[in-house]
Amino acid sequence: MTSFDVVVVGSGIVGLGHALAASDRGLSVAVVDRAAAIGGASVRNFGHLCFTPQSGPAREFALRSRPLWLRLEADAGVWMRESGTVVLARHDDELAVLRELAAQRGAESVFGVGEPDVVLFDATEVSERLPLADGTAVGGAHLPWDLQVNPRQAAAGLAAYLASRxxxxxxxxxxxxxxxxxxTTxxxxxxxxxxxxxxxxxIDQLYPKIxxxxxxxxxxxDMLRVDAGLRAPLPAPVLTGWSxxxxxxxxxxxxxxxxxxxxRREYPLLAELDLNQMYTQLQDGSLIVGDTHYRGASVSVFQNENAFEQLLQLTSELFGVRRPRVLERWQGVYASGxxxxxxxxxEPGVYLVAATTGIGMTTGLGLAEHVISTVCNFAIPSLTLKGTP
Incomplete structure (x- = not known):
């Protein structure tokens, strides 16, 4: 029987984060997964590392995650865009939310020295940055500390880096x-x-009672990758009022x-889809578009075409383009609690860990660092995390 200091069950971003944290401490690590390759929520997402919009424990884990992602850009060759996020406000009540957060966060950021967490834009500044349909914006904001990765490459790149170690x-x-x-396997x-x-x-397969x-x-x-025919590339991931x-x-x-x-009053059909209208752009210029949300002990594999039609129509209206050409469609699934x-x-020496609100890519590395260092009480040797802002 082989033996390791730490065995991680699951090779999604949270599992890989624990493998990284344990490896950094000089521990022997094995990662076990029933799949042939990483193919779950860690690849079926936007690749948007939305650190700034988090609160509570999620904000703490986001703070820990950011320098680790930047380190992986250098050490593991993970593609990274340090572009921040642009939040589009199309109505005064959306701009009011952004103003409240900007006032709450103030002029200094906990992420590093430089710009504050939230930089407010007027309508002209937003329109100069985003290729929107005329008259779309009333204002917006830039969240400069957010990052973007390619979800199809990031987890695989981290796994390859860990294997090399x-x-x-x-x-x-x-x-x-x-x-x-x-x-037992x-x-x-x-x-x-x-x-x-x-x-x-x-988690319900191994620990159903919990x-x-x-x-x-x-x-x-429900998510899409499309060729939208934008007149200019997106400078950063884009959030909307639904976000x-x-x-x-x-x-x-x-x-x-x-x-x-x-x-909810003006768009009941979109509210019923539990919409998060947002966009990220990959290196090839295609857009990741999404997403809707539906929950249950199991989720049907049959996706309603209405959800995709709504996403395509919203994209066309937002950017003032013809119906985008669909390149791929997929269904994401993640834990919700x-x-x-x-x-x-x-049990002693056994820990169950999950991000249960769809922010695993954003918080998973910091969550793992918290669990390995605090919960498992594995002290880290002298180590400097590269890429700290």
Whole structure:
């Protein structure tokens, strides 16, 4: 029976983050996954590392994640855009939310020395930056500390980097049981000093009672990659008023309640889709467009074409272009719970960890750093994280 200091079950971004944190501490690490390659929520997303819109523990984990992502740009060859985020306001109540957050955050940023977290734009400044249809913007904001990665390359790049450092990856290997000091798999048992179970929504397959206790279900979403024919490239990921209802730093503000009431009243069909209208642009110029949300213990594999039609129509109207040409469609699935995160210890030396609100790419590396250093109490040796702002 092989033996490792840390065995990570699951090779999504949260699992890989734990492997990175453990490896940084000189621990021997194995990552076990039943799939043949990384293909879950860690690749089916926007690649938007939206650090600024987080609040509470998510903000703490975002703060820890940012320098780690920048380090991976240098050390692991992860493609990165340090462009921040542009938030488009098309109505005064959307601009009011941005103004409230700017006032709350003030002139100094906790992310580093330089620009504040939120830089307000007037309508002209937004229109100069984004290729919008005429008369679309009333204002907006720049969130300069946010980053963008290519979701199809980032997790795979991190995994390759970890493998080059000696982390043992065991794909196509299902875990059938976890006990203190032992992980039982379809390819034999593995001895583990510490076990990290980071299987996202599949936590109910190994620990159903904990999933039920915490209300963890699956959240499905509809996404597209399109050729939109924009007259100019996007300078950064783009959020809209619908996005302001989704992230804690925005949604907790008094102005967000007024915004939510109006959007639900004026656009009931979009509200029913639980829309987050946002865009990121990949290196080849194509746009990732999304997304909708629907939840359950399982999510149907059959996607309603109406969701895609709405996303395409919204994109056409926003940028003043013809119907975008669809290059790919897909369904994302991630864990959704009553809290933003699951951190549990069902047995000695066994930890269950998940981001349970769809912000794994943004917070996963910092979450892992927190668990390995604080919960598991593995001290880090003298180490300088590269790329700190």
């Amino acid at each position: 000696g982390v043992d990856f065991r794909y196509r290997t299902a875990v059938t049981a976890v006990r203190p000091g032992r992980v 379809t390819r034999g048992p593995i001895h583990a000093g510490t076990v990290i179970v980071a299987v996202n929504h599949d 999933a039920e206790r915490d209300g963890i279900v699956r959240c499905g979403l 302001l209802l989704r992230y804690g730093a925005f949604s907790s503000l008094p102005a967000a309640a007024t915004l939510g009431e109006r959007l 009553r809290a933003d995160f699951l951190i549990d210890q069902p």
